[in-house]
Amino acid sequence: MRKIFLFESNRDITNLIKNAIQNEFDDEVKNVSNVEEAIKEISMGDYDLIITRNTVGGDEGISARFLDAISSSNIDSKLISIGQIESESEFLVGALPDKFNMSELLNLIKQGLSAEKSDGLVSYLELKMEVVELINKTNFDLYTRMRRPGKEDQYVKKINIGDGTEAIRALKEKGVKNLFLEKQNRIQFTKDLVKQVGREINIDFNDFSEIMQTGESVYRLARKLIAELGTNEISYRLINCLAEEMIGNLKKSKNNIGEYIYASMEHTTSYSYKHLNLIGIFCYISLPFIEMMEEKKDAYLDQFIYAAYFHDIILDEEGMAEIHTKKDWLDCHFEEKKKHLIRDHAKLASELLAKFPGSSQEAVQIVKEHHGVPSGVGFTDRKSGTLSEPSVFFDVIHDFVELFLNFPPDGSLDNMLKELEESYQSSVYKKYAHILKQGIVDTFKEEN
Ligand SMILES: [Fe+2]
Numbered sequence: 236m237r238k239i240f241l242f243e244s245n246r247d248i249t250n251l252i253k254n255a256i257q258n259e260f261d262d263e264v265k266n267v268s269n270v271e272e273a274i275k276e277i278s279m280g281d282y283d284l285i286i287t288r289n290t291v292g293g294d295e296g297i298s299a300r301f302l303d304a305i306s307s308s309n310i311d312s313k314l315i316s317i318g319q320i321e322s323e324s325e326f327l328v329g330a331l332p333d334k335f336n337m338s339e340l341l342n343l344i345k346q347g348l349s350a351e352k353s354d355g356l357v358s359y360l361e362l363k364m365e366v367v368e369l370i371n372k373t374n375f376d377l378y379t380r381m382r383r384p385g386k387e388d389q390y391v392k393k394i395n396i397g398d399g400t401e402a403i404r405a406l407k408e409k410g411v412k413n414l415f416l417e418k419q420n421r422i423q424f425t426k427d428l429v430k431q432v433g434r435e436i437n438i439d440f441n442d443f444s445e446i447m448q449t450g451e452s453v454y455r456l457a458r459k460l461i462a463e464l465g466t467n468e469i470s471y472r473l474i475n476c477l478a479e480e481m482i483g484n485l486k487k488s489k490n491n492i493g494e495y496i497y498a499s500m501e502h503t504t505s506y507s508y509k510h511l512n513l514i515g516i517f518c519y520i521s522l523p524f525i526e527m528m529e530e531k532k533d534a535y536l537d538q539f540i541y542a543a544y545f546h547d548i549i550l551d552e553e554g555m556a557e558i559h560t561k562k563d564w565l566d567c568h569f570e571e572k573k574k575h576l577i578r579d580h581a582k583l584a585s586e587l588l589a590k591f592p593g594s595s596q597e598a599v600q601i602v603k604e605h606h607g608v609p610s611g612v613g614f615t616d617r618k619s620g621t622l623s624e625p626s627v628f629f630d631v632i633h634d635f636v637e638l639f640l641n642f643p644p645d646g647s648l649d650n651m652l653k654e655l656e657e658s659y660q661s662s663v664y665k666k667y668a669h670i671l672k673q674g675i676v677d678t679f680k681e682e683n
């Protein structure tokens with residue numbers, strides 16, 4: 236079944252169009268009523284066709300914004316605009332006047348949906364070998380591409396439905412770096428991938444080292460995909476899966492937090508993955524001490540964990556995420572381009588997360604402000620409480636984790652927490668340093 240996305244504010248017209256499409260094509264139609272949400276949905280590339288009104292309420296030029304989203308996300312959904320527009324975009328099937336006949340729309344839909352097939356060619360999606368390797372058994376045929384000078388590329392089937400890891404490994408040994416999937420299977424492929432990765436992380440919950448190692452390799456892969464391809468569906472779904480696993484695991488190991496902390500430090504190799512796990516853990520154990528309605532705490536934890544996974548996601552070289560102060564930044568030895576990336580990473584990562592379907596405003600804000608700077612650019616030596624409270628808390632935990640990772644063998648946790656609290660001038664920061672302390676004292680009291 237193909238998927239169609241509809242953006243139309245008038246409920247009667249929405250229903251008419253939906254019914255007409257379902258009668259005529261039996262296709263699934265989804266609609267949302269907010270432009271920003273719609274752009275996130277579209278960018279995931281799940282839709283074959285997008286039908287949108289160009290002007291809704293005070294919002295104008297919606298068709299052009301959607302077309303931009305299609306081309307900047309490297310997807311190839313087609314678009315029909317209700318309301319005339321001028322555009323040379325290859326993704327535009329056609330534009331209708333504001334008042335249109337349903338038969339005109341149905342004609343354009345037919346054109347839009349057949350555009351891909353009319354040239355008789357199947358289109359393919361490139362998959363990196365590291366992504367394919369995450370799969371234990373493929374439910375789709377996979378191909379390699381042969382470039383032929385002056386002619387169309389040729390795709391040769393190398394992996395058959397049902398093939399397992401050996402077939403993939405054999406290709407890898409031959410030096411194959413990427414495989415191709417028929418584009419029409421991309422949604423199901425990603426769903427399978429996430430299911431298999433999820434199962435992998437969750438193989439044996441008691442084995443923390445397994446959880447950490449698999450989780451870390453998935454995180455590194457997602458980070459690499461984002462660095463190379465920008466926003467993309469596979470990496471988002473992978474991170475989504477990791478975040479959900481972490482939330483589940485935290486809840487399951489409520490009485491086992493010491494071990495979870497130990498595993499985060501012992502079984503991971505990268506600083507980023509170590510410290511994002513610790514951020515998640517320390518948030519979780521402090522949660523009971525935050526004044527908030529009980530039923531809101533789950534959502535609060537979700538935001539925090541998503542923020543933890545995304546906050547340094549674009550810092551893909553070891554050492555970059557360890558820069559936390561102006562001085563670190565001035566003294567670091569990264570090349571100019573990387574230095575700019577480090578300076579702007581909070582802002583850039585928040586923009587990335589904002590494009591993620593379903594990402595919350597709160598998580599986006601935490602990511603943007605995670606170094607204590609409201610604009611998300613640069614670092615500050617004077618933390619002030621002008622951020623949102625969850626951002627302050629994230630920053631406090633982030634500072635604490637840094638101390639914790641460098642904890643001297645003869646150090647005292649009590650002193651460390653006291654120093655942290657005293658190092659802040661702002662009362663909001665002090666308040667959250669105190670909450671963190673309560674969480675830690677309580678956890679270790681119960682464990683001993
Ligand atoms: Fe960080």
Ligand SMILES: [Fe+2]
Pocket residue numbers: 546547556580581605606
């Ligand atoms: Fe950061």
